[in-house]
Amino acid sequence: YLRYQISEIARKLQGRKRLQKSLNKYNSKAMEVTSKAIDEFILYLKSLKSKVLVVLENLDINNFNNGKLANQMSSMWSRAQIVEKLTTTLKREGFSVAFVDPAFTSQVCPICYNVNDKNRDGEQFKCTCCGHQDDADNNAGVNITSRYKDTEISKIVEKYDWNNYLKHEEIKKLYKKRNEDYLKKVK
Numbered sequence: 530y531l532r533y534q535i536s537e538i539a540r541k542l543q544g545r546k547r548l549q550k551s552l553n554k555y556n557s558k559a560m561e562v563t564s565k566a567i568d569e570f571i572l573y574l575k576s577l578k579s580k581v582l583v584v585l586e587n588l589d590i591n592n593f594n595n596g597k598l599a600n601q602m603s604s605m606w607s608r609a610q611i612v613e614k615l616t617t618t619l620k621r622e623g624f625s626v627a628f629v630d631p632a633f634t635s636q637v638c639p640i641c642y643n644v645n646d647k648n649r650d651g652e653q654f655k656c657t658c659c660g661h662q663d664d665a666d667n668n669a670g671v672n673i674t675s676r677y678k679d680t681e682i683s684k685i686v687e688k689y690d691w692n693n694y695l696k697h698e699e700i701k702k703l704y705k706k707r708n709e710d711y712l713k714k715v716k
Contacts, residue, residue, distance in 0.1 A: 563611050567618050574624060581624055584677045585612065586631035629676040630686045632697045633704065635669040642707035658708065659715075 574581050588608070616626050635654075637644045643658035654668040655661070663671075676682055681703055689696035 560610065560614075563614060567611075567615050570615075571618060571622055571624075574619075575622075582627060582677075583615075583619055583624055584627045584629060584673055585616075586634060586673055587628035588612070588631055627677055629673055630682070630696070630700070631673075632700045634672040634676060635665060637672055637704055639668065639671045639675060641711040642704045644701055644704045644708075658712075 574583075619626050633644050635649050636646050638648060638654075638656035638659060638661050640661045641656060641659040643656055645657045648654055648656050649665050649668075652665050654663045654665040682700060685699045685703065686696060689699060
């Protein structure tokens with residue numbers, strides 16, 4: 530019986546070694562692809578021959594509180610590795626990096642400030658208020674860039690840094706007010 534238990538333990542350990550080899554291979558390939566993409570991005574930025582500020586969403590994984598499975602998916606190794614490698618490489622190459630709060634950047638219309646989760650449908654963005662259409666990722670990029678310059682949102686983020694719920698509610702109120710102002714102008 531003891532020999533059987535030892536053989537079972539050895540078999541399980543052998544399986545873990547195979548699993549670990551597969552994970553190491555995956556991580557190595559992910560880092561290779563990440564490095565290549567970042568190098569291409571840096572070459573593109575250098576080709577612009579001007580000062581560039583790269584603005585990223587501050588996707589702080591510690592702030593995610595969407596349940597165990599969603600948190601695990603959000604905190605994947607590759608996301609943290611990409612952000613860390615990107616910011617390190619950008620700074621080493623002399624580029625500035627800034628982070629903004631990600632609240633509603635993929636849902637808000639940059640034209641009329643309408644916030645609606647129905648604005649984004651997969652890869653397409655179409656505003657339910659003014660009809661503005663764009664690629665969803667491009668639209669989010671426009672919003673991230675403008676968020677960096679938005680002092681009102683910066684004040685809200687600073688004031689409610691300790692509470693995501695209140696911060697998001699205040700940002701939503703600000704966008705609602707801006708949307709109402711926009712609608713008054715166009716009527």
